[in-house]
Amino acid sequence: MEKQQNSGFFKQPKAVWAVAFACVISFMGIGLVDPILPAIAAQLHASPSQVSLLFTSYLLVTGFAMILSGAISSRIGAKQTLISGLILIIIFAALGGFSHSIAQLVGFRGGWGLGNALFISTALAVIVSVATGGSAKAIILYEAALGLGISVGPLAGGELGTISWRAPFFGVSILMAVALLAILILLPAIPKPQKKVSIGAPIRALRYRGLLTLSLAAFLYNFGFFTLLAYSPFVLDLNERGLGYVFFGWGLLLAITSVFTAPAVERALGTVRSLILLFVLFAADLLALAIWTDYMALVISFIVIGGGILGMVNTILTTAVMGAAPVERSVASSAYSSIRFIGGAIAPWLAGVLADHYNAHAPYVAGCIAVLIGMAVLIGGRRHLANIKAGH
Template sequence: MPTATAPARTAIPREIWILVGAAFVIAIGFGIVSPVLPAYARSFDVGVAAASVIVSAFAFFRLVFAPVGGELVSRLGERPIYLAGLLIVAASSFATAFAQSYVQLLVFRGLGGIGSTMFTISAMALLVRLAPPSARGRVSSTYGSAFLIGGMIGPVLGGLLAGLGLRAPFIVYAVALVIAAAVVAIGLGGARLEPAQNRADRDVVTLAEAWRSPVYRAVLASGVANGWTNFGVRMAVLPLLAIAVLDEPWVAGAALAIGAVGTAATLQVSGRLADRIGRRPLVIGGLLVMGTTMGLLGVAQHPALSVGVGLAVLFGLSLLSGVGAGLVNPAQQAAVADVVGHERNGGRVLSTFQMAQDGGAIVGPILIGVVADVFGFGTAFLVTGLVCLVGVVPWLTAPEPLTHHAPVGETTA
């Protein structure tokens, strides 16, 4: 059938490759500062809890500013908000490098979260606008791969830069963001963008319209589950489980790296599959894989297992859970683009989706951490698996967005 191979022949526009390159630079920079940030916070003579607050402040400000970010995108357009967000994070990173107190560090890092949500939401909106409808899955997986690979390279560079002092990585990150902003400003200067693309008078998709779409409601549910699992529990609780299996410094990093490899490998094919067979099968399949593997991860610490077997279980399930994440992400983001449509302004709709993921990423580790303290890692990861399975439920009755992809304003008439 000709339509079965059409998505593979659709070229990804040059403007999207510019955004992909910028995403790679941004992810490297974020990875550069991530390993040194807790130690930098501790250098101001604060405890572990206070150092953790610095890490959480970035995500918290992303969450609370998301509605404003979506409104700004709707009113001013994607490109100016994207550039402003990058420059705000650059200024925040540079100021963080020269913070003189813990309070200053907290404020500067929090301001970076505001800029981060600005460029995240506007980047999503640009991808919706610029991606050909038949290649939305491939575009999402390509963009996600850039972030993932950059995030894997960044910590290695951050560890090397830390030899120059704990402040040096933040300066390098600031410079990298300024360069990325300059490249995007030149590459998306407007020559290839429709004039309406940066105007506030474009037809806006309201949250009420989007909410009437069962696909959008399903995307919000899976977004919470995805943020809870991949951006929250995986990053905050999985390393603690790894240490409980074998208290060696390399184990936690290896578990996270193996999961990232599983995601990166899957992203190479999941985007094309999302464009060929649909978004729904990949989201459902990915959530089932994530739910099963995350739910079983606590087995790695079972006292009946030897350390070697425990490590094999930990690494094997981490790899498979990464595969599940690689299935979910591009299909889920393509489904959001299907809901918004190619010609409409969906800033508020996209910011709400981002809030769903950020909310899961913030609440998940806290609640699962409490469960782990009271009932142990086995129960904690079982609960995480159940959250993934709950995220499947709305998708069971939602239509396939690939074949029902008219913008919500056209389907609800």
């Protein structure tokens, strides 16, 4: 056990890197459409609130499908669940590239979200079970893949978007095919769990107050997260490539802080105090965006700074969830991920509606308020999180 704990962070089996690579490509899908949102709106004659549904359908389907992912994985096995999710992403990403209306594109993004749900929740459990060095290191590796994918996604979307808004969708489909091949070759067969997970297990897991507290806080935090991610391209007067570089910087800082800064902050302050502090900082960042919405240089700066805060929150929240309830990791992950993705699904649509009916500042104000309420949830439920240790 001691040898395992002291093993190097980067000394992982090939199977771990295969799954991590697939995670990078999967998470590219979140930020991939960011730089091309204005182009899609212009070429498909859609309003910002209609285009924001590309995030809403993707995240909403992902959120609800997360509830089923654990039950599916326990019946067909983790590897088959990963493969099924990848195949769905390959198909629906390609279909998105062939879309001729915003309604078609929104529908295909929903199908992409279904594949994403099967893949993401299972990938986290697989990495934790296969990686060396303990669950905390495995989760950091997973969050690093998340951050890298989110950072590379906008960059790839911006560069490919200069060719056509359709090109990023085809690009993800091709890369996911490569990831699928890597999983098929490098990931060994994983035995099915002896006990099948029931469909209602993630919902029942929420009776544990620690998991419920973290899930509700993540719901509200993700509201702010996807307000920043999905709405900001309409504030910035930049072309596809320019938007790609802005959100590349955002995602790169997210990846760096998720791996290197988050563990140190959590060790220094503890799980709950570090989360409360980071929620306050993120709310302040969104408030700054609301105040200085008309100043592009400041907006870009606050977007990138926000990435650094979000990277720390993601890692600390995900690590805490794994020890928040006496249930299987896959069940805890499904319950938590389902609720947080549903929170992220509401934000882009509401941001578009608020911008259409009020002004460009209103979406950021709403995001700030949501994050502050999330902080209040953490404070109110902190006694239920007392047993979660930093770096467990």
